[in-house]
Amino acid sequence: xxxxxxxxxxxxxxxxxxxxxxxxxxxxxxxxxxxxxxxxxxxxxxxxxxxxxxxxxxxxxxxxxxxxxxxxxxxxxxxxxxxxxxxxxxxxxxxxxxxxxxxxxxxxxxxxxxxxxxxxxxxxxxxxxxxxxxxxxxxxxxxxxxxxx
Amino acid sequence: xxxxxxxxxxxxxxxxxxxxxxxxxxxxxxxxxxxxxxxxxxxxxxxxxxxxxxxxxxxxxxxxxxxxxxxxxxxxxxx
Numbered sequence: 001x002x003x004x005x006x007x008x009x010x011x012x013x014x015x016x017x018x019x020x021x022x023x024x025x026x027x028x029x030x031x032x033x034x035x036x037x038x039x040x041x042x043x044x045x046x047x048x049x050x051x052x053x054x055x056x057x058x059x060x061x062x063x064x065x066x067x068x069x070x071x072x073x074x075x076x077x078x079x080x081x082x083x084x085x086x087x088x089x090x091x092x093x094x095x096x097x098x099x100x101x102x103x104x105x106x107x108x109x110x111x112x113x114x115x116x117x118x119x120x121x122x123x124x125x126x127x128x129x130x131x132x133x134x135x136x137x138x139x140x141x142x143x144x145x146x147x148x149x
Numbered sequence: 150x151x152x153x154x155x156x157x158x159x160x161x162x163x164x165x166x167x168x169x170x171x172x173x174x175x176x177x178x179x180x181x182x183x184x185x186x187x188x189x190x191x192x193x194x195x196x197x198x199x200x201x202x203x204x205x206x207x208x209x210x211x212x213x214x215x216x217x218x219x220x221x222x223x224x225x226x227x228x
């Protein structure tokens with residue numbers, strides 16, 4: 001099966017992150033798939049329009065978010081496959097073990113008190129934990145400022 | 150979205166940030182959303198659910214109303 005450029009770029013991004021726990025640059029993706037960096041940057045923009053990617057503000061050659069993964073360290077680290085990934089939010093923190101199909105430990109904290117609040121995914125399920133999740137932004141507005149959301 | 154130990158600490162956070170309290174969901178609901186959203190994210194076929202699909206997904210895990218409607222423009226008055 002022949003894949004279009006956007007799909008090839010998307011797979012290269014996610015494969016790289018899954019393998020290394022780090023988001024690749026447009027240059028690194030271009031090297032991996034044998035394309036020009038400018039073509040890959042253009043694909044980044046199209047993937048953003050499909051809400052599958054968020055380039056770094058001010059630098060379209062870098063990735064801030066490839067949901068559920070974050071391209072930068074956040075308050076939501078996820079330990080899986082012997083690596084430390086970073087998620088964009090608590091939803092995405094669970095999304096990483098869901099995407100990897102792996103067990104994971106998420107050493108999070110209560111957003112107000114800072115109390116340690118570790119979540120765990122084991123054997124395809126979230127281990128019950130005393131906690132609640134608060135959504136401050138309604139679904140219709142999530143992508144108005146997705147980095148804040 | 151943020152994680153809290155209890156509804157009490159949610160209220161403290163909302164007061165501290167001067168924002169209204171919005172819906173809360175359980176860890177079980179969030180895990181269901183994570184699986185639906187991301188289980189195939191590393192495949193060629195993966196895509197973000199469309200708005201109509203999102204509404205169905207939210208309803209399937211018990212999240213209904215204008216806050217969870219990706220196309221709603223009335224959530225401010227309805228919450």
